[in-house]
Structure formats: C-alpha cells, structure tokens
Amino acid sequence: MLSAFRSALATPDLRRKILFTLGIVVVYRLGSTMPAPGVSFKNVRECAAQVESSGIYSLINLFSGGALLQLSVFALTVMPYITASIIVQLLTVVIPRFEQLKKEGQAGQGKLTQYTRYLTIALAVLQSTGVVALAVRGQLFQNCSVPVIPDQSVFSLVVIVITMTAGTALIMWLGELITERGVGNGMSLLIFSGIAARLVPEGGNILRGQGGVVFAVVCVFGLAIIASVVFVEQGQRRIPVQYAKRMIGRRMYGGTSTYLPLKVNQAGVIPVIFASSLLYLPQLVSQLAASPTGEVSEWRRFIDTYLVNQSNWVHISMYFGLIVFFTYFYVAVTFNPDERADEMKKFGGFIPGIRPGRPTSEYLGFVLNRITLPGSIYLGTVAVLPNFFLDMTGGGGAQNFPFGGTAVLIMVGVGLDTVKQIESQLMQRNYEGFLR
Amino acid sequence: MKLFLQITLIVSSVLLVLLVLLHRGRGGGLSSLFGGGMQSSLSGSSVVEKNLDRLTLFVGSIWVISVVGVGLLLKVA
Numbered sequence: 042m043l044s045a046f047r048s049a050l051a052t053p054d055l056r057r058k059i060l061f062t063l064g065i066v067v068v069y070r071l072g073s074t075m076p077a078p079g080v081s082f083k084n085v086r087e088c089a090a091q092v093e094s095s096g097i098y099s100l101i102n103l104f105s106g107g108a109l110l111q112l113s114v115f116a117l118t119v120m121p122y123i124t125a126s127i128i129v130q131l132l133t134v135v136i137p138r139f140e141q142l143k144k145e146g147q148a149g150q151g152k153l154t155q156y157t158r159y160l161t162i163a164l165a166v167l168q169s170t171g172v173v174a175l176a177v178r179g180q181l182f183q184n185c186s187v188p189v190i191p192d193q194s195v196f197s198l199v200v201i202v203i204t205m206t207a208g209t210a211l212i213m214w215l216g217e218l219i220t221e222r223g224v225g226n227g228m229s230l231l232i233f234s235g236i237a238a239r240l241v242p243e244g245g246n247i248l249r250g251q252g253g254v255v256f257a258v259v260c261v262f263g264l265a266i267i268a269s270v271v272f273v274e275q276g277q278r279r280i281p282v283q284y285a286k287r288m289i290g291r292r293m294y295g296g297t298s299t300y301l302p303l304k305v306n307q308a309g310v311i312p313v314i315f316a317s318s319l320l321y322l323p324q325l326v327s328q329l330a331a332s333p334t335g336e337v338s339e340w341r342r343f344i345d346t347y348l349v350n351q352s353n354w355v356h357i358s359m360y361f362g363l364i365v366f367f368t369y370f371y372v373a374v375t376f377n378p379d380e381r382a383d384e385m386k387k388f389g390g391f392i393p394g395i396r397p398g399r400p401t402s403e404y405l406g407f408v409l410n411r412i413t414l415p416g417s418i419y420l421g422t423v424a425v426l427p428n429f430f431l432d433m434t435g436g437g438g439a440q441n442f443p444f445g446g447t448a449v450l451i452m453v454g455v456g457l458d459t460v461k462q463i464e465s466q467l468m469q470r471n472y473e474g475f476l477r
Numbered sequence: 478m479k480l481f482l483q484i485t486l487i488v489s490s491v492l493l494v495l496l497v498l499l500h501r502g503r504g505g506g507l508s509s510l511f512g513g514g515m516q517s518s519l520s521g522s523s524v525v526e527k528n529l530d531r532l533t534l535f536v537g538s539i540w541v542i543s544v545v546g547v548g549l550l551l552k553v554a
Contacts (some may be wrong), residue, residue, distance in 0.1 A: 058518075076548055077544070078486060078543075078547035196483070197483070200483050200486055203490045204544060206490065207491075210497040211497065215531065
C-alpha cells in the first residue's frame with residue numbers, strides 16, 4: 042500500500058497531476074473563506090457562530106463546507122452546478138431533443154454539458170439573489186442583531202450578486218480544470234474537500250462537548266460505517282455475456298466471454314441528494330413565511346414539528362421512502378435494459394441460456410429490479426442513521442455529522458473513484474497498484 | 478476609489494462568466510459525479526483553449542484583487 046503511494050509520487054506525470062489537483066483545491070478553500078465585497082467579515086463571523094449551533098442549513102452547509110454561512114465569494118459552491126445537472130438529466134426524459142442528444146454520443150453529450158453550464162449561471166444568479174435578499178432582511182441569520190451587510194444600497198447589493206455569480210463560474214472552471222488535467226472528477230472532489238474540511242472541527246466539537254469515551258465510540262462507529270459503505274459500493278452482480286466468434290477477412294474476432302457488471306448501488310449518492318433537497322423545501326417555505334411579529338400559525342407549527350424536525354419519525358420515514366423511490370427512479374433513468382439488450386444483440390453477444398432481444402432485456406430488467414432493492418434500502422439506512430444520533434453532535438445538523446449519512450456516502454464514493462483513477466494511471470507504468 | 482473598484486468588479490465578473498462559458502465543458506455531467514462512469518479523455522487541449530486559459534487567469538486575478546480591495550476598504554472605513 043505505502044509502496045504504491047511512493048511509486049505514484051515517483052511517476053513524474055502522475056506527481057504533476059496530483060500536485061495540480063491539490064493546488065486547485067487549496068485555491069478553492071481559500072476562496073471559500075474570502076468574504077464577498079460589501080459583507081462585513083466581523084459581523085458575519087458573529088452571526089454564523091450563533092446560527093451554526095442551531096443547525097438549520099444542514100445540507101447546504103454540508104456541500105459548501107461552511108462557505109455559505111460566511112457569505113464568501115464562493116458562497117454558492119457547486120450547488121448551482123449540481124442542481125443544473127440534475128435538471129438537465131431529468132429533462133432528457135421529458136424533452137425529445139435532449140434524449141436525442143444523449144443518444145448521439147460524444148458530441149451530443151458535449152452539447153448537453155454546455156446547456157448544463159448555461160443553466161448553472163442562470164441558477165447562480167437566482168440563488169445569489171435569494172441569499173443576498175435573505176441576508177439583507179435578516180432571515181439568513183435569525184436572532185442576530187448586527188447587520189451583515191452594512192451598506193444596503195441597491196448598487197452594492199447588485200455588486201455582491203454579480204460577484205457571487207462570477208464566483209460560481211470560477212468554481213465551475215476550477216472543477217473542470219481538475220477533471221481535465223488532474224486526477225478524479227473535479228466537481229465531486231471540490232464537494233469532498235468541503236466535507237473533509239468540516240470533519241476536524243466537527244470531531245473536535247464532540248470531543249469537547251461529550252468527552253473522550255463518546256469520541257472514541259463515535260470514531261470506531263464511523264470507521265465501521267465507512268467499511269460497510271465501501272463493501273456495498275464495490276458489490277456488483279456480474280452477468281456473463283458470451284460473444285460469438287466472427288471471421289472478418291482472415292482475422293478472427295470475438296469469441297470472448299465477459300460480464301456485464303450491475304452494481305448493487307447503481308445510483309450512487311444522487312437519490313440522497315434528490316431526497317434531501319426535496320425535504321428542504323418545506324423548511325424553506327416555513328422560513329420565508331415567518332412573520333416579523335413572531336407568532337406561529339397552525340400550519341407552520343405542523344411543518345416544523347413533523348417535517349423540519351430531523352429527529353421526528355415522520356421526517357425520518359419520509360426521507361427513507363423518498364430515497365428508495367429516487368433510487369429506483371434514477372436507476373431507471375440511467376440504465377435502460379432495452380438499449381443494453383439491443384446493443385448486445387448488435388455486436389453478437391448473448392447471455393448464456395437466454396435468447397437475445399426482448400427476453401434478454403426482460404431478464405436484465407428483472408435482475409436490476411431485484412438488485413436495486415437491497416441497494417436502495419442500504420442507501421436509505423445509511424442516510425437516515427445520523428438522525429438517530431442527533432443528541433450526540435450536540436443538537437447540530439444531523440447531516441453534518443461527519444461519520445454517517447450523506448457525508449460518508451459522498452466521501453467514500455468520491456474517494457473510491459479517485460483512487461481507481463490514480464490506479465489506472467499507475468497501471469500504465471507498472472502493474473502493482475493500490476487495490477488488489 | 479470604492480466606486481472604481483466596484484465597477485472594476487462588475488466588469489471583471491461579467492467577463493469572467495463569459496470566458497468560463499466559452500471554455501469547452503469537460504464536466505462530464507452528473508453520471509460521472511459521485512463515482513460511477515468511466516473517463517478516458519486523452520485528447521490534449523488546443524491552442525484556443527490555452528489562450529482562453531491564460532485570459533481567464535488574467536481576468537480572474539483582476540477579479541480577486543478587486544474583491545480583496547473592496548473588502549479592505551470596508552474594513553478601514
């Protein structure tokens with residue numbers, strides 16, 4: 042293992058890539074702490090400290106690594122890009138032109154990416170306006186008396202909005218630079234760095250608040266969760282595929298037997314992200330409808346107790362149900378058994394014992410449906426776990442809890458992916474890598 | 478001074494957004510986010526991309542300088 046690290050750093054090509062990636066991540070982290078122009082750094086610090094302990098912005102803060110609550114130039118982080126790609130992905134089902142582009146392969150995929158980028162900027166304008174409006178009206182930091190933005194003229198507010206939008210564009214570029222010239226997928230690495238940055242302070246909170254024994258238990262527990270997540274992430278069903286031998290001219294082609302891997306968790310963390318963004322909506326509504334007089338209406342109390350409160354069983358079971366639903370939904374969007382069966386038939390492949398064409402696609406659909414069930418239940422369980430340990434983190438946002446839930450799913454997913462990429466780069470030089 | 482910095486900020490922000498959008502997207506979309514999907518983009522960057530990179534870097538540094546400048550002015554004031 043360690044010798045693999047050494048040889049990774051000894052390869053000049055790979056070393057340059059890794060260093061480049063680290064450099065970009067450093068730039069990103071620096072930008073996350075730089076306050077946007079017109080935002081009073083001192084006041085924001087004061088307010089953020091108050092709000093962070095109440096833990097309402099769990100998911101958004103998780104992705105931003107605390108950048109949003111500091112109103113930094115990178116306050117929106119990768120959120121607009123993620124939202125934009127989710128929207129574009131979903132639109133491929135609805136709009137025929139998008140579906141056509143998706144089927145076109147490389148060129149069509151590039152066009153879709155370009156659409157995603159335009160949409161990202163549009164969303165960034167919207168979201169930054171929203172954030173700034175909330176901050177000005179004092180709703181971003183409730184119960185905080187000092188003004189976050191001292192100069193509240195329209196011009197200076199516009200400057201903040203435009204700066205945050207440009208910051209989002211810059212993040213997008215940084216992510217693409219990593220994807221292009223570094224190792225791993227840029228966007229997910231940036232999210233990863235945001236989560237990892239919270240890991241140490243969050244652990245420190247537990248150590249300070251609950252003492253050494255609880256801290257040790259949490260650490261052991263976290264490691265166990267990580268190990269089990271890795272175990273399930275790597276799990277796959279291999280469906281054997283036999284290719285027929287063909288003679289083209291004097292050369293023999295095909296005749297190989299390979300397999301079609303169906304992962305247990307084909308959908309990755311995306312269902313979790315969908316579900317938590319949906320569950321975030323009622324909270325947002327309740328917050329926007331907050332009356333200045335402080336009286337709480339009936340329906341708001343209902344939302345607050347059942348939907349916003351993360352330790353309530355209604356919230357937990359809804360979260361779980363949504364995750365299971367979205368897992369099936371996303372797998373259906375990304376993996377089309379008919380297409381696979383068609384492709385296989387075209388290249389002379391078949392699954393032993395099953396006729397090519399429709400029976401194959403039915404078989405694939407059957408296997409996929411069955412293997413996705415444990416996958417979806419696993420996803421839901423891991424995501425819901427931290428909600429049961431709410432009091433352990435000292436009442437903080439459950440999803441911020443660094444050793445369980447969304448954070449672990451994302452970290453393990455991104456980590457595995459990145460290591461695999463380094464591995465394949467290493468394979469070009471020598472045979473021994475990290476994973477055996 | 479502050480007004481000047483703010484105007485520089487607006488101009489450089491708009492330029493930055495446009496320049497980034499001009500780049501060929503290499504994001505790969507959602508499928509390659511969070512694991513899954515494979516990547517094999519081995520094509521090098523073209524001359525256009527290289528010059529665009531330089532220009533973006535230049536505008537980006539102006540942007541950073543003016544952000545820091547406005548921040549400092551606010552701190553002093």
